[in-house]
Amino acid sequence: MNEKIDLVKLEQATFRTANQDGFTELWMGLMILAISLLLIHTAFVGTVAILIIFQAVFNEKIKEKFTYPRIGKVKLRGEAETPSGYGWILAVLIMIPALASVFFSTVYENDILYLIARGAPVLVGIGLIQPSAYLVSKSGLNRYYGIGIVSSILGMVFTLLESPTAVSRMTVYLVIVGGLFILVGIASLARFVRKYPILDLEEMGNEQ
Numbered sequence: 001m002n003e004k005i006d007l008v009k010l011e012q013a014t015f016r017t018a019n020q021d022g023f024t025e026l027w028m029g030l031m032i033l034a035i036s037l038l039l040i041h042t043a044f045v046g047t048v049a050i051l052i053i054f055q056a057v058f059n060e061k062i063k064e065k066f067t068y069p070r071i072g073k074v075k076l077r078g079e080a081e082t083p084s085g086y087g088w089i090l091a092v093l094i095m096i097p098a099l100a101s102v103f104f105s106t107v108y109e110n111d112i113l114y115l116i117a118r119g120a121p122v123l124v125g126i127g128l129i130q131p132s133a134y135l136v137s138k139s140g141l142n143r144y145y146g147i148g149i150v151s152s153i154l155g156m157v158f159t160l161l162e163s164p165t166a167v168s169r170m171t172v173y174l175v176i177v178g179g180l181f182i183l184v185g186i187a188s189l190a191r192f193v194r195k196y197p198i199l200d201l202e203e204m205g206n207e208q
Contacts (some may be wrong), residue, residue, distance in 0.1 A: 031052065
């Protein structure tokens with residue numbers, strides 16, 4: 001039992017070390033902003049698809065430039081590249097219909113569709129609770145619950161707001177939520193760069 005507990009703590013410590021660069025928050029923010037682009041115009045579908053499909057590749061390339069030279073690269077054996085489980089399936093089943101209802105509400109007039117589109121921001125906020133719980137379980141940091149809490153509160157606010165269309169409410173909501181994550185990511189990245197500067201061989205030789 002003690003060995004299992006120690007292993008969990010070790011995995012969480014490794015996750016915290018590997019993700020202190022802020023890119024986790026940055027990518028979440030970019031994904032949310034990408035979804036808002038789809039609501040603005042369907043012409044962005046190609047850009048969004050590329051971002052989603054190749055996100056892991058882009059992230060790895062960036063980490064090779066900024067993260068690994070500073071703290072090294074650590075990956076636990078058997079670590080999954082993408083999260084899975086019933087919680088994520090439920091989150092997808094909540095968020096996709098909510099976003100789809102917003103999009104189709106501009107094309108079809110239907111009372112049920114309108115009600116779903118009206119409450120889409122709070123539904124998406126609730127859907128983001130699962131990523132929050134996932135990050136808490138991986139890192140051991142309860143502060144990640146703030147993602148779901150802030151998103152849900154903002155979603156409730158935008159659901160109650162009077163606005164010309166469901167699309168405009170949802171778009172502004174996604175831009176604000178995505179922007180908040182990006183700001184947090186930038187702050188974390190700036191702190192990470194200051195904490196772990198890269199010293200070239202000449203500087204290290206002079207210090208010695």
